[in-house]
Amino acid sequence: MPIKFGVFDHIEPVDQMPLHEVYNLRMQQIEKFDSNGYYAYHLAEHHTPAVHSLAPSQNVFLAAASQRTSQLKLAPCVYVLPLHHPLRLIEEISMLDHLSKGRLEIGIGRGGVMEAFFWGQEADSETNYLRYKETLDILKKGLNTDSLSYEGQFHKFDELPMRLGPVQRPYPPMWYMRNAETAALEGMNTVVVGTLDSLRAETIRFKRVWETTHGKNTQTAQGTEPKIGLVVHMVVAETDEEAIQIAKPAWEKYRWNLAAPRRIEAERRGLTQFQSSTDGSFGFVGDRPANLPDRETRRDIEAEIERFDNQSAREDPTRLGGVALAGSPESVMRYMDEYVDTGANYFMCSFQWGDLDHDTAMKSISLFSSEVMPHYSQPAKGV
Numbered sequence: 016m017p018i019k020f021g022v023f024d025h026i027e028p029v030d031q032m033p034l035h036e037v038y039n040l041r042m043q044q045i046e047k048f049d050s051n052g053y054y055a056y057h058l059a060e061h062h063t064p065a066v067h068s069l070a071p072s073q074n075v076f077l078a079a080a081s082q083r084t085s086q087l088k089l090a091p092c093v094y095v096l097p098l099h100h101p102l103r104l105i106e107e108i109s110m111l112d113h114l115s116k117g118r119l120e121i122g123i124g125r126g127g128v129m130e131a132f133f134w135g136q137e138a139d140s141e142t143n144y145l146r147y148k149e150t151l152d153i154l155k156k157g158l159n160t161d162s163l164s165y166e167g168q169f170h171k172f173d174e175l176p177m178r179l180g181p182v183q184r185p186y187p188p189m190w191y192m193r194n195a196e197t198a199a200l201e202g203m204n205t206v207v208v209g210t211l212d213s214l215r216a217e218t219i220r221f222k223r224v225w226e227t228t229h230g231k232n233t234q235t236a237q238g239t240e241p242k243i244g245l246v247v248h249m250v251v252a253e254t255d256e257e258a259i260q261i262a263k264p265a266w267e268k269y270r271w272n273l274a275a276p277r278r279i280e281a282e283r284r285g286l287t288q289f290q291s292s293t294d295g296s297f298g299f300v301g302d303r304p305a306n307l308p309d310r311e312t313r314r315d316i317e318a319e320i321e322r323f324d325n326q327s328a329r330e331d332p333t334r335l336g337g338v339a340l341a342g343s344p345e346s347v348m349r350y351m352d353e354y355v356d357t358g359a360n361y362f363m364c365s366f367q368w369g370d371l372d373h374d375t376a377m378k379s380i381s382l383f384s385s386e387v388m389p390h391y392s393q394p395a396k397g398v
Contacts, residue, residue, distance in 0.1 A: 016355060018391055019054040021363045023092065023206070023246045025061070026069045026076075027272050029372070037069055038076070040373040042083050044366070044380065049084035051384040052392060055120055056080065057092035057190075057206075057363065064133060064280035067272035074107045081115035089115050092122030092206070093192050097146035098134055101153035101170060108158065108187065109179035117182035122190040123151055123203075129281060129289045138288070145169075159185035188237045195243060199224035202235055204242040206363050210338060211350075214245045215357040222358070244361030245354070248339040248368050251379040251387070255333050255342045262341035265369030272369065344386035351391055362391075 029037050045056055058077060061068035070076040073091035080089055089111070094104065112119040125147040132138035136146070149167045157163045163175045181187055191198035191205050195217040198205030202225075207217045221243045225233070235241055248269065252258035281289055333342035333350070340350055354362060364383065367376035 016358075016360065018244070018355065018360050018362050019242065020052075020388055020392055021055040021057055021088075021090075021244070021361065022048055022053055023057045023059070023363045023365045025059050025067050025272075025368065027067050027269070027368060028069060030370070034069060038079075041367075042080065044373075044376060045080050045087065046083055047377070047380055047384070049087040051380075052388065053087060053384075054361075055088035055090045057090040057122060059092060060095050060098075060126075062098070062130060062134070064277050065130075066276045067269075074111055077119075078111055078114055081111065081118070084115075084118075086118075088118050088120050090120040090122055090190065092190060093124035094122065095126035095130065096123055096150040096154075097126060097131055097136060097143050099150060101150045101157065102172075102175075104150070105154060105157040105177070106179050108154075109181045112181035112183060112187055119181070119183070120188045120190060120204075121186070122192060123147075123154075124192055129277065129286070132286070132289075155186060158187075183237060185236055188235060188239060195221035196224050198243075199241075200228055202229060202241075204235070204361070206244050206246055206361070208246060208338070211245075211353050211357060214354075214359055218243050218358040240360070242361040244359050244363050246338075246363045246365060248335075248365040249347070249379060249383070250341040250371065250375065251344060251347055251382040252341075253343060253382075255346050258341040258343065258346075259332055259335075261371070261375060262335060262339060265371045266335050266339050267369070269369035344382055347383065347387050348390060351387060355391065 024041070026037065026041055048056055056077075058070060058073045059068055060071060060073055062071045073094070077089040077091065080087075096104075108119065108121065125143055128138045128140055128143050131143050137143065146169060149169055152167070153163070153165055153170060153172075156165065157177055158181055161177055161180075163172050163177050165172045189201070189203040191201060191203045193206075193208055195205050195207055199221045205221060207214060209217070221241075225241055248266070250258045250262040250265070252261065333340060333346045335341060340347060342350075351362075366379050366383075367373065
């Protein structure tokens with residue numbers, strides 16, 4: 016079964032490199048994705064005290080990318096909805112969808128309670144979840160109406176004229192990260208975090224819930240086939256040995272960038288309220304809101320990555336714990352054959368992470384695009 020390929024990016028810090036140069040080099044990569052048939056570029060949203068994302072305003076960065084590309088979908092992944100005013104977000108989504116000529120796709124999520132705390136919001140999971148739900152509700156209504164009336168816990172609008180609207184109706188395609196069941200219930204595409212084994216189980220779950228909720232062979236609200244896939248951090252080189260040598264230290268740096276700075280800042284401030292929760296989680300995540308679809312308990316990010324590292328049973332040095340991949344094109348295709356067998360129809364690559372440099376990422380992109388993608392990919396155009 017052919018699949019589509021996307022790219023996931025944090026835009027992590029690069030030692031001794033000015034920010035404008037980091038952006039310039041990333042635009043070069045994005046242009047390469049556009050010309051090589053990738054479906055979408057997905058950009059994460061993270062804010063201080065996290066340091067692993069240098070593009071906290073996804074809309075600003077993707078607006079620039081929209082002028083450097085013509086085919087590639089542009090996808091914030093995700094908008095942390097509790098941190099956004101819904102009207103401002105509706106306006107910016109509409110602008111970006113027009114600037115990109117209808118190429119915007121929207122990832123949505125809750126974020127974490129510690130991030131809410133640093134933004135001066137209520138730092139409890141239930142209120143954070145209610146903000147998320149209300150913002151999403153307003154978003155869906157406001158993007159597809161000429162006049163918005165709404166009365167909620169946090170926002171109230173009375174016949175407010177909606178001067179801007181998106182190209183795509185009723186709204187651009189939506190993605191939900193990490194939880195396949197929530198995505199299926201909401202009629203959204205999804206990308207999960209895990210191994211090939213967990214992807215297989217989540218794909219079955221996603222398709223079952225989708226069919227039960229929406230009907231067999233039902234498409235998304237935008238008339239497309241629902242997508243499910245996995246984020247895979249990779250290094251592709253001429254040989255396995257070269258790729259592994261590059262990837263192993265980068266993986267350790269990526270893990271540090273992702274988890275350590277926010278924890279260090281929380282510990283410095285004595286924010287012990289985020290260190291544990293009633294459901295057994297740990298590491299500054301807080302309790303999980305009630306009445307949500309079941310899923311594996313979310314642990315601290317770093318501990319979660321360690322769990323992936325430790326559970327890999329197969330003896331394959333190119334699989335760095337099952338969630339990162341380092342090898343020659345032949346080894347990557349061996350992985351891809353297993354990936355296709357899971358039933359997933361989307362594959363989200365990550366090419367520059369940790370302390371990998373631009374040249375290494377570009378080499379991986381070139382090898383993957385020319386030697387691997389043609390064997391598995393759907394055409395980039397259409398659905």
